[in-house]
Amino acid sequence: MDSWTLRSIDFVLADEYMQVFERERITTIDLLTLEPTVISERCQIKLEEVQNLIEQLKKALLPQRITPDARETHxxxxxxxxxxxxxxxxxxxxxxxxxxxxxxxxxxxxxxxxxxxxxxxxxxxxxxxxxxxxxxxxxxxxxxxxxxxxxxxxxxxxxxxxxxxxxxxxxxxxxxxxxxxxxxxxxxxxxxxxxxxxxxxxxxxxxxxxxxxxxxxxxxxxxxxxxxxxxxxxxxxxxxxxxxxxxxxxxxxxxxxxxxxVSDRVSRSYDQIGLFSLDYQSQWFNGWDDTDIDPKTPxxxxxxxxxxxxxxxxxxxxxxxxxxxxxxxxxxxxxxxxxxxxxxxxxxxxxxxxxxxx
Ligand SMILES: Nc1ncnc2c1ncn2[C@@H]1O[C@H](COP(=O)(O)OP(=O)(O)OP(=O)(O)O)[C@@H](O)[C@H]1O
Missing domain, CATH: 3.40.50.300 (P-loop containing nucleotide triphosphate hydrolases)
Incomplete structure (x- = not known):
């Protein structure tokens, strides 16, 4: 078990698991990619425990998604x-x-x-x-x-x-x-x-x-x-x-x-640049579109x-x-x-x- 990866994500693994994983050369990547049954058999750990451990590890590894929610925003x-x-x-x-x-x-x-x-x-x-x-x-x-x-x-x-x-x-x-x-x-x-x-x-x-x-x-x-x-x-x-x-x-x-x-936005014909070009699409997130008299771009x-x-x-x-x-x-x-x-x-x-x- 590569304890370095675990330390870097602040994941504490019980000593008994750590010793078995090191002995069986099971790495963090193995835990995430091998079938839990394979790990269970190789390490002689109950399947349920292995599955539980994998879930915890995934939770610790995945970046915390912070989705703005109007109800929770102050x-x-x-x-x-x-x-x-x-x-x-x-x-x-x-x-x-x-x-x-x-x-x-x-x-x-x-x-x-x-x-x-x-x-x-x-x-x-x-x-x-x-x-x-x-x-x-x-x-x-x-x-x-x-x-x-x-x-x-x-x-x-x-x-x-x-x-x-x-x-x-x-x-x-x-x-x-x-x-x-x-x-x-x-x-x-x-x-x-x-x-x-x-x-x-x-x-x-x-x-x-x-x-x-x-x-x-x-x-x-x-x-x-x-x-x-x-x-x-x-x-x-x-x-x-x-x-x-x-x-x-x-x-x-x-x-x-x-x-x-902002800088000046150069207006170009969409027939030339196409509807999927960044120039065209950026109107929706830049703040200025071509209907503005003096269009800008942030x-x-x-x-x-x-x-x-x-x-x-x-x-x-x-x-x-x-x-x-x-x-x-x-x-x-x-x-x-x-x-x-x-x-x-x-x-x-x-x-x-x-x-x-x-
Ligand atoms: N005391 C004041 N009374 C009335 N209007 C004011 C006063 N001070 C500033 N303004 C207005 O604010 C404008 C300047 O705004 P501000 O300095 O925030 O611009 P800015 O967008 O930050 O510009 P820059 O990018 O050059 O820093 C002035 O043109 C004027 O219209």
Whole structure:
């Protein structure tokens, strides 16, 4: 019996079985692939016991599947009832929620607002927990944090939220990651320690694409080797980043909200690219389709898309030259909320819904 495999999955095998399996050279793979009757005969162990053991081993080896279930998911408010309703309750805990949108669409504004709403008391939909704001470009806009806190506390006149308007930053931990190396180190080693010590309900990463874009550039000298190698390296790094964040979110029942930049989407005729091409199919998970006037595509591609639980898109409204604050918030995909679109605005008071005819 290869005890190394068992140790690595934390499976304790009784000594009497271990000795027999070692003597008969039965490995973990044998247990999983041979007929139980063969093992029973060879080791002189009752068939029932062998079957029982195989079942336990399979259970220990199979990855635990975490399927989001709306009934078991907990949320905290975004600060706007209509947005909460569209999201089936607000920002989901134990999920990775991505907010994609072009520059100036309001991703950071949304993230700052969530750093405050997570601190609200449970009676008004908050979690009464802290937030960590990891930025890869400019740091957290503290002036805006104070401004939004003031308006947020006025929204709940029956609750005494004066502490929030006076000290909104006390429970927001800010970390700046200017390059990929520091980002990986912080998320893998420092963030888990912080989360053990402080009751963090929200991890914000603003924005995810910046460091990957800067780090893995296309090389003119070796275009093919470099670009293929880069794609593979980036895929691995993104999967690792998402896995680390997912693990933290699950362990601490916290929400992860990630801002993602977008690039222009080149529209091509579907007669040429075909209905089964990624270009065509990606309309359903990117957030922009060809009916949009200025279609975009979120950065970091399919590997990243597969790691995001809920994708939201913030769209600047093309006809809003007079009202620059107007946006559309699109729920692109989510396991718990249907696809939808709501009219919102970003004003001095923050991000909130507006009526359609505004
Ligand atoms: N104090 C404020 N009052 C009203 N609107 C504001 C205020 N501060 C920011 N905004 C709005 O938010 C927009 C900027 O949003 P934000 O910085 O979140 O964009 P972003 O999507 O994060 O962009 P980038 O990708 O460049 O970081 C501004 O264009 C403005 O419309």
């Amino acid at each position: 949320f905290f408010t975004t600060g706007d009832t209509e947005i909460d309703k569209a999201l089936h309750g607000g920002i989901a805990l134990d999920h990775i929620t991505e907010i994609s949108g072009e520059s100036g669409s309001g991703k950071s504004q949304f993230c700052i607002q969530l750093c405050l709403t997570v601190q609200l008391p449970k009676s008004v939909g908050g979690l009464d927990r802290a937030a960590v704001f990891i930025s890869t470009e400019s740091g957290l806009e503290t002036r805006r944090l104070f401004q939004l806190a003031k308006f947020l506390s006025l929204q709940y006149p029956n609750d005494d939220l004066s502490y929030l308007s006076r000290h909104p930053g006390d429970r927001v931990y800010t970390i700046l990651c200017p390059d990929l190396e520091s980002q990986e180190h912080i998320i893998e080693y420092q963030l888990p320690i912080l989360m053990q010590r402080v009751n963090i309900g929200l991890i914000v990463l603003d924005s995810v694409a910046a460091n990957y874009r800067a780090e893995l550039r296309y090389s003119r000298n070796h275009p093919n080797a470099s670009s293929l190698g880069n794609i593979a390296t980036r895929g691995n790094q993104l999967a690792k980043l998402a896995s680390n964040l997912r693990e933290l979110a699950h362990k601490h029942n916290a929400a992860v909200v990630i801002a993602n930049q 950065s970091l591609g399919l590997v990243w898309t597969n790691n995001v639980t809920t994708r939201l898109a913030l769209l600047k409204r093309p006809n809003s030259a007079t009202r620059k604050s107007l946006r559309k918030l699109r729920i692109v995909y989510s396991p718990i909320a249907p696809t939808s679109e709501i009219d919102i605005a970003i004003t001095l008071e923050g991000l909130h819904t507006v009526s359609e005819d505004t």
